[in-house]
Amino acid sequence: MKNLRIMAVCGFGLGSSMILRLKIDEVLKKHGIKAETFCSDVTTAPGEKFDVVFTSKEIKDIFKKVSQPVIVIDNFLSIPEIEEKGLPILKELANQG
């Protein structure tokens, strides 16, 4: 199984995205998916190396040109929302390669 790189993105890469990253970590742990998670900001995020990105509706457009999946989360504190939108993609990516 390849080691997934999951990116959480907000404006500055340190407040909102850190909270989102913590919740993604909880989801990964709960479902036994091994992955590396990290935060980034709007300026550097599109150039980062990642397999899937989680961000907010306001920020998603900076990823228009990337080919990786972009998962838009409305409620950064909601485990169920991250599971619902993210798990199918995470499981698929985790099983590749």
Add this chain to the structure above:
Amino acid sequence: MLNTYLTPEMVRLQIDVKDWEAAVRAAGNLLVDAGYVSPNYIEAMINAVHEMGPYMVLAPGLALAHARPEDGVLKMGISLVTLAKPVNFGSEANDPVNLVIAFGGTDHESHLGLLVTLASFLEDESRRKELASVKTYQELDQLIKAQ
């Protein structure tokens, strides 16, 4: 625990504000008055919303206003204001907002623990509703201790 950061002087409950900017200012002023950030940090928080949109409205009713460490953070701290009447930030998913937390972090690593505590305290929607309705610091303190 959260109440080591959210001391009485870092909290204002049920205040009246005319719009989201005033709400962020009120929360930011608590940080300035306590010496956690310089006054320009407040402008940086407001500008961030103008420039990047209301993504800081993390969850229904809850905004986590912040800027970058280099925008004027002197030491790590948070403040909380609750609003008597909710205001709109322009967040399609999470307006209206009645809880505004202003956050000043010094670097990515050191504020992680605080954000972990904050996220676990706030993730439950019913707790956010309770928090928005408390009238006194004592009630807030009890809510924090009951976590």
